[in-house]
Amino acid sequence: MDVYQEALRYLESQHVPVEAETEALEDDVFQEEAVSCLLSPLLSEGLDFPDTPTLCNPKEMLERRLVVLKGILETEEVYLRELETLLMPMKALRASAGTSQPVLSGRQVQTVFYQVPEIRDMHQSFYSGLKARLTEPGPEEDREMNYTGLDVVVGDLFLKMVNQFGLYGGFIGNYEEAVEVVSKCTHSDPRFRTLAQSMMSSNGSNKTRTKYTFEALLYKPLDRVTKTTLVLHDLLKTTPKEHGDYTFLQEALRLSRSFLSGVNESSQCKREVMLSHGMRRKLMRDGFVVDVSEGERSLRHLFLYTDLLLCTRNKPATRGRQEQYRFCWYLPLAGLKLRWVADQERSPDAHLRLHTIRTKMHLLCQQLRQHANRSRGLAFAVRSRKKLEQMELTLLTHSPVYTLELHSPSCKSHTLLLSSLYELEEWREVIDKLTKDNIETVPPDLLTLTSACVKLRMTQQPPLHSTHAEDEKSLCGTLSVAVHSACGLQQPASLYVCVEVDGYEFYDKQAQTHSSVHSLNPHWDQELCFQVDGAQDLRVLCVSQSDGQDDTVLGKVSLKLDSKTLNKRWRRRTLHLGQVEVTLSLKYCPHPLELSSGTAQQQPVFCVPIETLSQHEGVLVPHVVRCCVEEVERRGMDEVGIYRVSGTTSDISTLKNAFNSNLREAVTRLRSADVNVVSGILKLYFRELPEPLLPTKMFHSLARTLEIQDINLRLVSMLSLLQSCPEPNHHTFLYLLHHLQRVSKMQDVNRMSLMNLATVFGPSLLRHPVVGLGHDGPTMDISQEVVVQVQVVFCYLQCNNLPEAQTSLPHDTDAEDETTHM
Numbered sequence: 105m106d107v108y109q110e111a112l113r114y115l116e117s118q119h120v121p122v123e124a125e126t127e128a129l130e131d132d133v134f135q136e137e138a139v140s141c142l143l144s145p146l147l148s149e150g151l152d153f154p155d156t157p158t159l160c161n162p163k164e165m166l167e168r169r170l171v172v173l174k175g176i177l178e179t180e181e182v183y184l185r186e187l188e189t190l191l192m193p194m195k196a197l198r199a200s201a202g203t204s205q206p207v208l209s210g211r212q213v214q215t216v217f218y219q220v221p222e223i224r225d226m227h228q229s230f231y232s233g234l235k236a237r238l239t240e241p242g243p244e245e246d247r248e249m250n251y252t253g254l255d256v257v258v259g260d261l262f263l264k265m266v267n268q269f270g271l272y273g274g275f276i277g278n279y280e281e282a283v284e285v286v287s288k289c290t291h292s293d294p295r296f297r298t299l300a301q302s303m304m305s306s307n308g309s310n311k312t313r314t315k316y317t318f319e320a321l322l323y324k325p326l327d328r329v330t331k332t333t334l335v336l337h338d339l340l341k342t343t344p345k346e347h348g349d350y351t352f353l354q355e356a357l358r359l360s361r362s363f364l365s366g367v368n369e370s371s372q373c374k375r376e377v378m379l380s381h382g383m384r385r386k387l388m389r390d391g392f393v394v395d396v397s398e399g400e401r402s403l404r405h406l407f408l409y410t411d412l413l414l415c416t417r418n419k420p421a422t423r424g425r426q427e428q429y430r431f432c433w434y435l436p437l438a439g440l441k442l443r444w445v446a447d448q449e450r451s452p453d454a455h456l457r458l459h460t461i462r463t464k465m466h467l468l469c470q471q472l473r474q475h476a477n478r479s480r481g482l483a484f485a486v487r488s489r490k491k492l493e494q495m496e497l498t499l500l501t502h503s504p505v506y507t508l509e510l511h512s513p514s515c516k517s518h519t520l521l522l523s524s525l526y527e528l529e530e531w532r533e534v535i536d537k538l539t540k541d542n543i544e545t546v547p548p549d550l551l552t553l554t555s556a557c558v559k560l561r562m563t564q565q566p567p568l569h570s571t572h573a574e575d576e577k578s579l580c581g582t583l584s585v586a587v588h589s590a591c592g593l594q595q596p597a598s599l600y601v602c603v604e605v606d607g608y609e610f611y612d613k614q615a616q617t618h619s620s621v622h623s624l625n626p627h628w629d630q631e632l633c634f635q636v637d638g639a640q641d642l643r644v645l646c647v648s649q650s651d652g653q654d655d656t657v658l659g660k661v662s663l664k665l666d667s668k669t670l671n672k673r674w675r676r677r678t679l680h681l682g683q684v685e686v687t688l689s690l691k692y693c694p695h696p697l698e699l700s701s702g703t704a705q706q707q708p709v710f711c712v713p714i715e716t717l718s719q720h721e722g723v724l725v726p727h728v729v730r731c732c733v734e735e736v737e738r739r740g741m742d743e744v745g746i747y748r749v750s751g752t753t754s755d756i757s758t759l760k761n762a763f764n765s766n767l768r769e770a771v772t773r774l775r776s777a778d779v780n781v782v783s784g785i786l787k788l789y790f791r792e793l794p795e796p797l798l799p800t801k802m803f804h805s806l807a808r809t810l811e812i813q814d815i816n817l818r819l820v821s822m823l824s825l826l827q828s829c830p831e832p833n834h835h836t837f838l839y840l841l842h843h844l845q846r847v848s849k850m851q852d853v854n855r856m857s858l859m860n861l862a863t864v865f866g867p868s869l870l871r872h873p874v875v876g877l878g879h880d881g882p883t884m885d886i887s888q889e890v891v892v893q894v895q896v897v898f899c900y901l902q903c904n905n906l907p908e909a910q911t912s913l914p915h916d917t918d919a920e921d922e923t924t925h926m
Contacts, residue, residue: 170256176335177235180227186316216322259353266336392567403500405417408535410437412437414554416431434548442511444655446525457502458502468488569608579665587686588912593623598623599684602615617632619772619775630727631723642690644679672692677689706765711794714832723913725909726832731774732782796870797836809825810895858902861901866898
């Protein structure tokens, strides 16, 4: 059945003058667009096509269905070429916007191409998934039942695409302004006129090219979103009710019609309410959050309007009753204060509950993948996906740890929880923007406003990964992110970097670096590892931390992950997050995943060989050493007796336990600890190393160098011996020596000379071999040993040309640095 012929027949039966509207248009493509425009209001009103003749033979239905699917694939390919043609001049126009004679201003470029790249990416993902499904060979077993592979499952692909139709909502809302910009610039700028009237698109395999105007290409997404509803209807008609796709396609068609209905409502200005000061109340953003009331968590749909926040509860459609929203609460934006709190620790019971759910989800996903190519597994797949969605909803409700507090002048307050700091910041940004002006609130008709939510919403469903199609580019394995440094700050600040990934929530999807010391150029060289399944996006945020004040997000950026471009070699990236540039490296190791037996525990820091710790942290100088040194240099250089005066034993023990269990928490405590406690924890780390920083096998060799009378020859010999140390020992020792030399330069204030510092650190850094454990050489009493320990360190400290220490492992890349902007 040809969709448009069916549509035309239906319009004629309704006495719609189609011919009068379309005869004036010579191009067949524009006739189809005209039909789409006439048809979309009818679809939005819930009218249906006449039923097509029922195909009694299931094989005939599946054959017809396959024809429809192949037609959809062909039209998707054409549509993608049109979008690529539309986007072709974007880069050049954006570059021109920064010159003295721009073709379009930066704002105009943003207006013209608003949401087009995102729509292109959405359809590219859909096209790739559909093409892969249609070209996969059918299973060899049960040929009679699956009819040689005709029983392909694609409903999840359509549902995933329709769930992202909010992108079209933004495009449609911006469409008139975009066309106006194109029209004005076409008339006023010959350069743009030449571009806008001669945009060419290739026609696939043949060599011909189609010429479009800019405005015609801008209309294509409007046309496509209507066609999607038509082809979904056509596809559903040829899908047997017992087919695994039937439920998915029903839901996709319902959501698509609901979206078109909302668009029509918007076009009739029903989304807007005139406020007394000339503004219109309209929907700015909506999405799913967790509302906390009296300790209970509930998943809610939050709607942000121009002047208020509306929290609703979704009531799904039942037999004979349509989907509805129920009112929970609302807050005017006038005077609204926001406060967000960083991630909170979960209780052991909460950890256990989440782990149990994740385990069940993991097993269910494995079973689904095993049955993916079995025709008899369709019913099982439908039931399993329903279970998976329910478990994801439970996780979505109980896993969020970021708190957003809302306080209104009327003393009403509400607390929302979100799983993603990135999402929280998006909500906070748009709310802050709306609350900057004094908003005069018009009391809303809450019943009408709540009832309209079904048509107004831009987000159809909670963000469930189980409703998304498997993407061959998504990541399954270990993703490593090495966060190196940041620059671009206007004033010194203490920063940390938060990294988030998407995919199934079998594993932790968010991690943070420790906070840096106050600096214009903070550095971390910290490696964060994620076990990912189905990850497609990476989000990075740079956050400023201030004592006694809320943390502030300085910038954020989202990156697309592609298993075809990432590999086991590090790939370096420079990200522009607002005013800050963050440098990091990525690598990806694909492998089948196994669920851990419980919550991952951090490896201990103290009493662990330095090589083991450095390898685990992905650095050459352990974080505990660097953080303590940075903190002493920040506020302890003028402390009298620094490193000689001991800190409180109980405080040092508490800080040691913190480093062994949670690095980020330990660094936070370090920032406020007494500086003598900080110096004490550094000395304790070296003292408790199983093998001293300068290996025991070097003791006698170093002792013999002290007999060399020429100080220059002695230093050359000692530096040569240092080269034989393992890399972590070598660079950590050099890092410490440079630090102690800087401390000694302040000896007029802190009273710590090089000899004093050597006396403090010598016994911790070098030890005599234990007699009888395979070590040969002369024995010496304790006093002689101490003399050697102190003199060796003192000689190293006297060296004025010590080599520089490397703090992190070199991240060899397989490509040049890449730069990504917000």
